[in-house]
Ligand SMILES: Nc1ncnc2c1ncn2[C@@H]1O[C@H](COP(=O)(O)OP(=O)(O)OP(=O)(O)O)[C@@H](O)[C@H]1O
């Protein structure tokens with residue numbers, strides 16, 4: 132903001148799947164230290180956008196920069212080493228590993244030992260390194276309050292805890308940027324509150340830049356610094372949460388043409404009226420989709 | 422999946438070091454120590470009396486070198502989630518390599534065995550290159566092709582294998598002392614067995630081992646966690662071939678003759694049978710499965726011999742049936758394990774251990 136380049140710069144990115152246009156000409160940037168949210172109706176292209184940043188998809192057009200470096204065509208594992216961590220909308224843990232091992236996998240790019248030094252464990256430093264990273268991982272485990280399940284097999288855990296383990300695994304990467312795809316989906320109120328607190332702490336105390344996709348508008352408005360709205364693969368609004376919620380395009384996208392036309396002129400304070408309406412609209416459509 | 426519940430309560434760890442030991446519990450560690458000590462005593466004779474017969478020594482040696490190769494296949498299939506129908510060819514390649522290094526360049530056998538492992542690793546990584554791109558059935562076919570290509574190579578490469586005449590392999594020698602007889606060679610196999618299993622257990626609890634399992638469980642998220650899929654898929658073939666090569670080399674210097682026959686698809690399938698029966702993704706299971714596969718025909722033989730001495734032994738239909746059953750038993754065992762015990766002997770063993778540990782308070 133003070134002349135520095137933003138941490139993430141997405142320039143004119145488009146992405147198609149055999150005719151389906153998932154993203155068209157999307158540009159935005161995320162500054163260092165920001166908590167940036169991406170919202171939009173189902174199928175708007177939010178996950179596709181994260182996938183382009185994490186390297187799962189390569190945009191058909193446009194460019195992506197991270198910390199001043201072009202990463203558009205870099206492989207996902209190379210991006211992890213640059214400091215990009217992420218969680219997934221549909222859980223993607225290593226189901227047969229313990230929670231501890233799942234999180235330790237996140238340390239992969241920070242550990243030097245390999246299969247040779249590993250095989251010789253006690254000679255050659257592998258043990259020392261394992262213990263050092265174990266200590267770092269235990270800090271994350273304490274922070275996310277999952278110490279009671281550290282030896283549990285990940286695939287046996289309930290949904291809410293698995294989401295938390297995924298977050299722990301992404302944090303273990305020591306990321307400068309963490310991408311969260313619907314971290315609170317499917318959670319009850321209490322779990323959501325916990326998760327929101329963790330996200331804020333990660334952002335404020337750990338200084339990690341966060342890009343989050345979330346359908347719960349209440350949470351988005353409460354914790355985001357800036358919000359971008361996608362609809363049918365196009366960016367339709369971007370800015371501070373309150374302003375974005377009040378934007379006529381956004382209401383149209385969520386509530387349909389008529390509702391927006393009826394409400395827009397009458398509503399002075401966009402946030403209070405529209406946000407809950409959108410939350411229900413969205414959760415309604417999600418239930419229908421499942 | 423059930424491992425969590427099998428760590429008995431009351432097992433408290435006081436430091437991270439104590440919590441990262443090789444064995445889950447002191448009990449399992451003591452059991453393994455006891456097993457190794459008993460094995461080390463097995464070839465000894467007490468005043469001319471030999472508690473373990475010559476025949477059993479040969480069986481134990483077989484379990485040893487096959488068990489090393491089986492562990493390699495388990496790292497590839499059980500831990501990394503790939504497949505190979507060509508493991509026997511790598512086993513054979515290791516056998517010929519060690520004999521060749523020793524015969525042609527005079528490399529001492531104690532050195533030619535690990536070097537044979539390294540040579541087999543190189544071949545295995547080349548064969549593994551397609552694994553970077555293909556999975557499942559296609560990979561199975563690609564490895565099957567490598568099985569046949571290597572077998573063909575064995576038959577044609579006279580300079581390397583001796584062709585249809587095969588090659589002779591020197592007995593194992595250490596500092597000029599030549600080990601003679603099975604009872605002495607037994608210790609060579611035991612040494613390699615312990616070292617190779619220890620290496621694997623250590624490798625699998627450190628970075629690259631976790632990476633292999635991550636690739637198996639969810640390769641897309643493994644990649645996002647910074648794991649280079651191509652590297653680890655090929656590395657897994659390399660490590661697995663290293664184990665096959667060591668196993669094969671031990672086999673060569675045990676028989677002291679390597680024929681181009683025997684390293685065929687049947688042996689490859691038997692290796693798969695060993696790790697399925699023992700338990701995919703279990704280190705000790707690889708050894709249990711190997712023991713099962715080696716001992717099953719023996720057990721059946723014993724039963725057949727008893728039956729032969731009864732009146733049943735005079736009925737041709739029964740004796741023919743038994744001969745057939747002997748052939749089919751291994752296949753049948755694999756199928757039965759797949760249906761009733763898909764986690765293999767290793768899991769059954771854990772359950773038994775947990776039961777006795779808690780006995781009589783098994784709750
Ligand atoms: N791998 C793929 N192959 C084909 N089409 C895809 C693929 N991934 C996404 N799409 C399509 O791209 C569009 C955007 O999908 P995306 O998953 O990015 O939406 P989203 O905004 O994350 O939606 P949701 O809120 O449901 O998660 C959808 O029409 C989807 O069907």
Ligand SMILES: [Mg+2]
Nearest residue numbers: 177178179220
């Ligand atoms: Mg999505």
